[in-house]
Amino acid sequence: MSAMALRSLNLPGLGTKYEFETEKGDMVAIFFTKSGLIQMYTLQKGCRTPSAAEMTPVEARRLGNILTGAIIEADQESVEIAFSALADLRITIHTFYVPKSVTGKTIEELQIRAKTGATIIAVCRNDKNIINPPPAFAFEAGDAALVIGESDQIKRFEREIMVD
Amino acid sequence: MEGFVIALFVCLILALITKYLKVPPIPFYILAGVLLGKSGLGIVQSDELSRFFSEMGLIFLLFFMGLGLKLERIAANRSAVLTSGIIDLNVNMLIGFVAAYLFGFNMTESLIIASAFYISSTAMAITSLIENRKLMMREAETVIWLMMFEDLVLILFLAVISSGNQNLVFLFIKIAAVLLVLYAFAHWGKEFLVSILDRDDELPILFTFAAVLTTASFAIVLEVPETMMVIALGAAFATTDPDAFEQHARPFKDVFLVVFFVFFGVTMDLSGGADPFMIAAICILAIISKLISGLITGIVIHGSALAGIEIWGNTISRGEFSIALAALYGSGLVATTIAVMVIVTSIVGSFTAKYCSNLRRGILNFGRRAPLHRPHTNR
Secondary structure, eight states: OOTTOEEEEEETTTEEEEEEEOTTSOEEEEEEETTSOEEEEEEOTTOSSOEEEEEOHHHHHHHHHHHTTOOBOSSOBEEEEEETTTTTEEEEEEEEEOOGGGTTOBHHHHTHHHHHOOEEEEEEETTEEEESOOTTOBOOTTOEEEEEEOHHHHHHHHHHTSOO | OHHHHHHHHHHHHHHHHHHHHTOOSHHHHHHHHHHHSTTTTOOOOOOHHHHHHHHHHHHHHHHHHHHHOOHHHHHHTHHHHHHHHHHHHHHHHHHHHHHHHHTTOOHHHHHHHHHHHHOOOHHHHHHHHHHTTOTTSHHHHHHHHHHHHHHHHHHHHHHHHTTTTSOHHHHHHHHHHHHHHHHHHHHHTHHHHHHHHTOOSSHHHHHHHHHHHHHHHHHHHHTOOHHHHHHHHHHHHTTTOHHHHHHHHHHHHHHHHHHHHHHHHHTOOOTTTOOHHHHHHHHHHHHHHHHHHHHHHIIIIISOHHHHHHHHHHHOOOOHHHHHHHHHHOOTHHHHHHHHHHHHHHHHHHHHHHHHHHHHHHHHHHHHHHHHTSOGGGO
16 A cells, blocks of 8 residues: 555444555544544554544544644634635635724724725624624624634734734 | 333433443443342332333334444455454354253254354444544454444344244245335435435434334234344435434434343343353353454454454453343343343453453563573574
8 A cells, every 4th residue: 555545444333434654654543433523543653552532523623723734823713725626715714812902993993804805704702603793893802803814814914903 | 100210210320320430331231120120129010111112122223233234335345244254153153052052951042042142242342442442453343344244144143033933935035025115215215315304303303213113013014023124124224314314213222222221131030040150151151252253363364363352352242132132032041141141241341342452462572572581592
């Protein structure tokens, strides 16, 4: 079997197994069990016993985000989606906790679209989500904003708007 | 009715404790039943209600087994599945049958004990592979295919033994006809089935329950065993959306099967004068014979007897299917023998599943140490 070949196998009563060998000869195996939990095994070349980690679907998605190269900070997360059919369009969605300087101001006042090109598509406030907030929407302390745009636009947003 | 509620409540507590301790719950449900039932304190009696629930438990267990059948995948993996499956079948059936026969059971009884002796618990094997993080081992795949093969043998066995006075060929033709009708229904009605399963009201779960019960009730009309009917239904539905059916049938299976186990214990008759020596011998043989079949499978499939220890450790537990056989065809002493065997092997099995890797490593290290003592001049 050549390196990088991915093997997938449906195991009756258990779930689906994905396994591949890295170029250096290490083995990685992922099992999606019927209970919904995901187990990941890694076996270093030359070793006999693999080590394993069991993850919930949410944890597995986080791991996936890290592996695909998206930026993840302690409280902030970002997902990059690539649409290879649309001239390799890459869209990033990033969460930000609003700083003090922004609280009380509206999206219109901050001129977010004009200054950065990014768009706020949702705000999470007290565990409730406000989808597509209008220009007159004013931020409050503790809000988490979900910003969508190209990675340059997101960086500009972080520099220009998210300043303390 | 009160007895039924008491039994259910005891099982709830047992489920909590066994989940916490990560041990299989089945042996404890049976033990609780024995303690509460006519051989124990006599608090709980079986009645119309418990008999109905127990029967439902058995029906849903077999429906689930049918849903899990992946015939096309067995065909794709034929050589490995067949080799390990046939080794497992021959070794364990033979040892089980000879032992039971020598202990004085008649032919039919010995055959039932041998089948219960042969068939490992699929549920316990798969749970222990996941919980002990053993899925990546090559032996894990062998164990999973073994379980699948055992299920197929069980179906064949159920068909043969339940034929009674009927002509076996005629019965098989009838079963094949039922399968064909159900497959045709699943094939032509696939869109209809999927449209029902996709709804998020009560319809999917109601449909699943009704389909299983209706099919089972046709058994009497067609004179095809109930067990065959529901397995066939499961196998036919597996061609549409087995995951959705599993999801909707799971609540029924989970509840009814617990009732089935506990009332199997309640109705167990220990007054027949079981010979403790005989039962202990069968239990020990049940563990040894899986070791023999495991070692042979390890050598043949993985080229290493040590791999066989891993297979052995995960297939010792006998469970739901052995009890099902005992409930369907075992009476008195046969049922008691099988029950004790299930209790002993499933408890021993939960330990071997956890520690057989250590045992294997221990043997390996011991084997490695030996050459070190050899004089260096030998090199």
